[in-house]
Amino acid sequence: MTAIVETEQQRDRATTIFEKSKPGRRAFVAPALDVPAHALPERFRRSEPPRLPEIAEPEIVRHYNRLSKRNFDLDSGFYPLGSCTMKHNPKLHERVAALPGNARLHPLQAPARAQGALQLMWELQWALGEIAGLPHVSLQPSAGSHGELAGVLLTRAYHEDRGEKRTKILTPDTAHGTNPATVTMGGYEVVKVGTTARGGVDLDDLRAKADGDVACLMLTNPSTLGLFEEDIVEIAAIVHGVGATLYYDGANLNAVMGRTRPGDMGFDIVHFNLHKTFTQPHGGGGPGAGPIAVSERIEPYIARPQVVKRDDGSFDLDYDRPKSIGRLRGFQGNYGVFVRSYAYILSLGSDGLREASETAVLNANYLLARLKALGATELLPPAFDRLCMHEFVLSGAPMKRELGLRTLDLAKRLLDHSFHPPTVYFPLIVDEALLVEPTETETKETLDAFAAAVAEILREGAQDPEIARNAPYQTPVRRLDEAGAAKRPVIRQPL
Amino acid sequence: MLAAIGVDSIDDLFAEIPEPVRLDRALELPAGKPEQEVYAYLRDLAARNVSAEDELSFLGAGMYDHYVPALIDSILSRSEFLTPYTPYQPEISQGGLQVMFEYQTAISELTGLPVSNASVYEGPSAVAAAGWLAHTHTRRDRFLVSAALHPHSRETLATTSAGWGTTIDELPLSDGVTDREALRAAIGDDVAAVFLGQPNFLGAIEDLEALAPIARSTGALLVVQADPLTLGVLRPPGDFGADVVVGEGQTLGNRLDFGGPSFGFFAAQQAYLRRMPGRIAGETTDVDGRRGFVLTLQTREQHIRREKATHNICTAQALNALAGMIYLSWLGREGIVELGELLVARTHYARETLTALDGVRALHEQPVVREFALTLDAPVAKVIERCVAEGVNPGYPLGEDGLLVAITEQRSKADVDRLARVLGAAVAAERGADRVEVAR
Numbered sequence: 024m025t026a027i028v029e030t031e032q033q034r035d036r037a038t039t040i041f042e043k044s045k046p047g048r049r050a051f052v053a054p055a056l057d058v059p060a061h062a063l064p065e066r067f068r069r070s071e072p073p074r075l076p077e078i079a080e081p082e083i084v085r086h087y088n089r090l091s092k093r094n095f096d097l098d099s100g101f102y103p104l105g106s107c108t109m110k111h112n113p114k115l116h117e118r119v120a121a122l123p124g125n126a127r128l129h130p131l132q133a134p135a136r137a138q139g140a141l142q143l144m145w146e147l148q149w150a151l152g153e154i155a156g157l158p159h160v161s162l163q164p165s166a167g168s169h170g171e172l173a174g175v176l177l178t179r180a181y182h183e184d185r186g187e188k189r190t191k192i193l194t195p196d197t198a199h200g201t202n203p204a205t206v207t208m209g210g211y212e213v214v215k216v217g218t219t220a221r222g223g224v225d226l227d228d229l230r231a232k233a234d235g236d237v238a239c240l241m242l243t244n245p246s247t248l249g250l251f252e253e254d255i256v257e258i259a260a261i262v263h264g265v266g267a268t269l270y271y272d273g274a275n276l277n278a279v280m281g282r283t284r285p286g287d288m289g290f291d292i293v294h295f296n297l298h299k300t301f302t303q304p305h306g307g308g309g310p311g312a313g314p315i316a317v318s319e320r321i322e323p324y325i326a327r328p329q330v331v332k333r334d335d336g337s338f339d340l341d342y343d344r345p346k347s348i349g350r351l352r353g354f355q356g357n358y359g360v361f362v363r364s365y366a367y368i369l370s371l372g373s374d375g376l377r378e379a380s381e382t383a384v385l386n387a388n389y390l391l392a393r394l395k396a397l398g399a400t401e402l403l404p405p406a407f408d409r410l411c412m413h414e415f416v417l418s419g420a421p422m423k424r425e426l427g428l429r430t431l432d433l434a435k436r437l438l439d440h441s442f443h444p445p446t447v448y449f450p451l452i453v454d455e456a457l458l459v460e461p462t463e464t465e466t467k468e469t470l471d472a473f474a475a476a477v478a479e480i481l482r483e484g485a486q487d488p489e490i491a492r493n494a495p496y497q498t499p500v501r502r503l504d505e506a507g508a509a510k511r512p513v514i515r516q517p518l
Numbered sequence: 519m520l521a522a523i524g525v526d527s528i529d530d531l532f533a534e535i536p537e538p539v540r541l542d543r544a545l546e547l548p549a550g551k552p553e554q555e556v557y558a559y560l561r562d563l564a565a566r567n568v569s570a571e572d573e574l575s576f577l578g579a580g581m582y583d584h585y586v587p588a589l590i591d592s593i594l595s596r597s598e599f600l601t602p603y604t605p606y607q608p609e610i611s612q613g614g615l616q617v618m619f620e621y622q623t624a625i626s627e628l629t630g631l632p633v634s635n636a637s638v639y640e641g642p643s644a645v646a647a648a649g650w651l652a653h654t655h656t657r658r659d660r661f662l663v664s665a666a667l668h669p670h671s672r673e674t675l676a677t678t679s680a681g682w683g684t685t686i687d688e689l690p691l692s693d694g695v696t697d698r699e700a701l702r703a704a705i706g707d708d709v710a711a712v713f714l715g716q717p718n719f720l721g722a723i724e725d726l727e728a729l730a731p732i733a734r735s736t737g738a739l740l741v742v743q744a745d746p747l748t749l750g751v752l753r754p755p756g757d758f759g760a761d762v763v764v765g766e767g768q769t770l771g772n773r774l775d776f777g778g779p780s781f782g783f784f785a786a787q788q789a790y791l792r793r794m795p796g797r798i799a800g801e802t803t804d805v806d807g808r809r810g811f812v813l814t815l816q817t818r819e820q821h822i823r824r825e826k827a828t829h830n831i832c833t834a835q836a837l838n839a840l841a842g843m844i845y846l847s848w849l850g851r852e853g854i855v856e857l858g859e860l861l862v863a864r865t866h867y868a869r870e871t872l873t874a875l876d877g878v879r880a881l882h883e884q885p886v887v888r889e890f891a892l893t894l895d896a897p898v899a900k901v902i903e904r905c906v907a908e909g910v911n912p913g914y915p916l917g918e919d920g921l922l923v924a925i926t927e928q929r930s931k932a933d934v935d936r937l938a939r940v941l942g943a944a945v946a947a948e949r950g951a952d953r954v955e956v957a958r
Contacts, residue, residue: 029806033806036809037612037616037808037810037811039616039619039620040620040843040847041620041623044851049850049852049853050587050848050849050853051850051853051856051857053853053856053927054927056859056860056863057930057931057932058863058864058866058931058934059863059867060859061862061866061867063723063752063862063887064885066725066753067723067725067885068752068753069749069752069753069754070753072750072851072852072854072855073624074627074851075627075846075849075850075853075854076850077850077851077852078847078850083589083848084589084593087593087596087599087617087840087844088596090613090614090616090617091593091596091598091599091613092598092613093616094598094599094602094610094611094612094613094614095598095607095610095611096597096598096599096601096602097597097601097602098597098598098600098601099597099598102602104603104606107603109603112600112601113553115553115557117595117600118557119556119561119564121591122560122564124563124564124565124566124569125564125567125569125775125776126773126774126775127569127570127571127773127774128567128569128570128775128776129569129575129577129581129583129774129776130580130581130777130778131577131579131580131581131914132911133902133906136567137567137568137776138566138567139562139564139565139566139567140563140564140567140776142563142566143560143563150547153545153547154545154547156541165639165640165643165778166639166831166832166834167832167833168830168831168832168833169639169643169831172678172830175681176677176678176680176681179680199821199832200819200820200822200823200824200827200832201830201832203820203825203827204820204824204825204829204830205830206825207825207827207830208650208678208681208829208830209680209681210681210682210683213824213825251534251535255539256538256539280545281541281544281545282532282535282541283532283535283540283541284539284541287539287541288539296833304600304601304837305601305603305833306599306600306601306602306837306838306840307599307602307603307611307617307837307840308603308604308605308636308637308833308834308835308836309604309639309833309834309835309837309838310778310779310781310833310835310836310837311833312779348677348680349674349676350642350670350673350674351643351674351677351678352640352642352643352670353581353640353641353643353668353670353671353674353766353777353778354580354581354670354776355776355777355778356777356778357775357777358777358778359773359775359776359778359779362560366556366560368547369550369559369560370553370556372547373544373547373548373549373550374544374549376545376547377544377545381528381532384528384531384532385519385520385523385531386519388525388531389519389523391523392522392524393522396522409534410523410525410530410531410534434607435609438607443607444607446606449821493805495609498610499610500609500612500804500808500810501609501804501805501806501808502609502804502805503609503803503810503811503812504804505608505802505812505814507802507803508800508801508802508812508814509800509814509816512791512798512800512814512815513800513802514619514622514634514798514800514814515623515632515634516620516623518623518627
């Protein structure tokens with residue numbers, strides 16, 4: 024193997040902003056004290072100023088600019104992170120979200136004086152309801168996992184209102200980790216449902232486990248395997264047959280907009296990830312928003328306040344919802360996210376949203392076909408050899424067996440090719456899984472280049488697997504000691 | 519591309535969707551619009567809102583019109599911060615991970631607690647997350663909640679805990695702060711957590727020195743919802759032994775945005791490290807010994823631990839927390855104290871000035887930092903209506919005759935004096951109207 028030459032960025036070692044602090048330096052200039060000073064009683068007062076950085080504006084800007092260059096981002100390259108829908112974030116959205124009428128609007132402004140914001144939210148509710156095929160939408164949840172919690176709480180309220188105590192919630196073994204975690208936080212027991220060899224929910228297992236104690240089935244469709252649940256009509260019948268609700272994890276909604284709707288499939292509650300399907304930038308881990316759409320029977324319980332249109336055409340916040348589960352958070356939700364997502368819906372419109380889903384599915388199937396054509400799938404076979412929806416799962420098991428390379432090694436070597444790797448080791452039921460989601464905003468050329476890079480890494484690995492095992496080489500830092508970090512956690516700068 | 523896949527049409531790609539659930543019509547949404555038309559439409563909607571740009575506003579009650587310095591907009595608009603996902607590949611996410619590490623350091627320092635995560639959704643849901651931690655840690659089923667904890671936090675805790683088998687008892691107030699004797703009477707070995715606000719919803723500073731030992735006397739956790747911006751001048755709750763300190767981060771460099779997105783912070787004592795919700799960044803080294811950062815203690819989290827996770831949160835508020843960290847760097851060690859002292863001075867000046875008006879009294883006499891509560895001898899809704907007509911939004915109504923007034927550094931003495939004139943006239947007019955009603 025060739026000698027490793029340290030890059031300029033690697034030579035530039037990490038220094039925190041606290042380490043750059045020098046006594047007396049500052050950026051902030053306080054407004055003049057124009058009233059008499061007032062001292063708080065001693066027992067309430069902080070004795071020493073908090074040890075925040077002392078640093079001037081130019082150095083703050085350089086510090087964070089330098090840090091920004093140590094991030095890979097969607098505007099710089101292909102980001103096929105499965106289940107995350109890393110589609111382009113249109114730039115118009117930042118401009119409209121920043122308009123003072125939005126950005127400086129206080130959340131407790133009287134509804135009569137926030138009519139534009141409430142109208143926007145009402146129209147977004149309407150649009151999301153149409154996309155989901157369910158009549159009522161609550162925008163309040165802050166992210167997908169928060170929408171899931173809302174769904175479980177709604178399920179509880181629905182059953183309790185009918186005088187029923189149910190204790191279990193079903194989730195497929197392919198589910199996102201948030202599903203079972205949410206079930207526990209909602210006070211239910213998780214019961215796992217198996218998957219068939221074809222990649223669908225195992226109906227026999229479902230029938231065996233669906234009983235009067237089951238409150239809900241949480242399902243992702245297309246599933247986290249990137250496959251449409253062909254038996255969805257039967258699944259809905261089984262779940263409804265025992266009086267349970269059917270919950271739709273909307274993480275994969277990007278596959279089906281305008282083609283099919285969760286409400287038409289029989290789902291009672293749906294969450295949307297506005298930061299996936301509806302282009303809210305991910306921000307390196309948020310903000311997002313996780314609105315939910317619900318059927319008529321669930322509507323009485325949705326969170327308050329709810330944005331409503333009054334008979335006189337004005338918009339209002341409705342708190343008078345006696346059966347509501349209550350609030351899930353402060354104020355009305357992540358409004359700034361609503362502005363961006365509504366801008367996206369207005370831009371694409373009815374046909375555009377359907378086309379987005381169609382192209383997402385086309386791109387995923389094309390990328391899979393391209394990997395097959397290059398022979399890459401001999402070592403990385405698709406876990407289920409069917410047409411996929413907007414994403415697909417490969418298994419690195421043959422690669423591990425034949426070349427001694429793990430999925431992790433392939434992912435790390437992709438970094439040297441300037442690609443963000445796919446999601447790795449999820450779904451859990453596929454050995455050495457790679458979950459690949461290209462999205463609709465990528466060109467054929469990008470997909471071809473990614474497939475070629477994967478094929479090249481496999482070729483290289485056949486000759487010298489050590490190269491990938493020690494990758495990456497060009498990134499700001501190389502492989503990091505995650506086990507050591509967890510063993511002896513250092514989670515803040517000693518001051 | 520279709521040929522490469524081996525199908526004839528786009529429809530073939532969707533063949534696995536069963537016939538009965540296919541949508542056989544177009545979505546009933548308007549046709550797409552060009553960028554300039556979308557802009558114009560949303561600009562017109564935004565123009566129908568009365569923002570803090572358009573009136574002299576004293577609204578607070580959980581979110582505050584502090585100045586957001588321009589460097590935050592500039593740094594946040596960098597695509598390298600704006601567009602990546604959660605840092606699952608640390609080698610190409612060192613920027614975001616280091617920001618989390620710096621942020622955790624700053625939150626620890628402000629709250630006086632050794633452990634902070636990298637952000638949660640926002641304030642009230644952070645309070646609920648603290649309740650979940652306390653419930654699972656103590657295996658106890660009763661929460662004591664101060665009546666002056668933000669009402670959104672109280673309601674969010676109640677909503678979120680519906681399936682936990684827990685109950686919530688309210689602690690009454692005495693002159694605007696949590697009643698110490700009531701806490702002493704209510705505490706017991708069945709209590710999982712005691713929740714206090716600092717400053718509380720009425721703007722008053724709680725006497726944590728007196729309350730904390732009582733709250734913690736039976737093994738319950740003390741959870742404080744604090745406003746981080748006030749912690750430059752207020753003693754950190756961690757100093758009084760608070761177990762968990764959470765809160766709304768909007769006051770640290772985040773826009774109002776009609777209520778979000780902002781961020782929630784979550785800090786705790788060392789004993790709760792492995793019960794923390796959400797992402798935590800940790801320091802480590804790479805194979806060549808270079809300093810680096812990773813997401814750590816992930817066995818707490820939903821993607822690893824699933825139904826045994828400490829919380830279900832996945833996407834949090836990383837970009838908003840970055841804004842918070844930039845803001846704290848911009849304020850700096852001295853600035854956060856200077857700003858806090860300015861707020862204290864102007865807020866006390868405002869309270870003195872307004873309570874000198876006829877028909878306006880202080881709802882409590884406690885020391886305050888940025889907000890205070892008044893009682894009016896007139897219906898508050900009508901008083902607000904009159905003030906707003908004069909271009910002044912005097913604050914947030916409390917019940918029939920209360921008013922919560924927030925002062926930020928963007929409200930000068932002259933602004934407060936103008937509020938006094940407008941509010942005084944409005945109260946006088948409404949009292950006059952009252953007398954006319956009575957005479958009739």
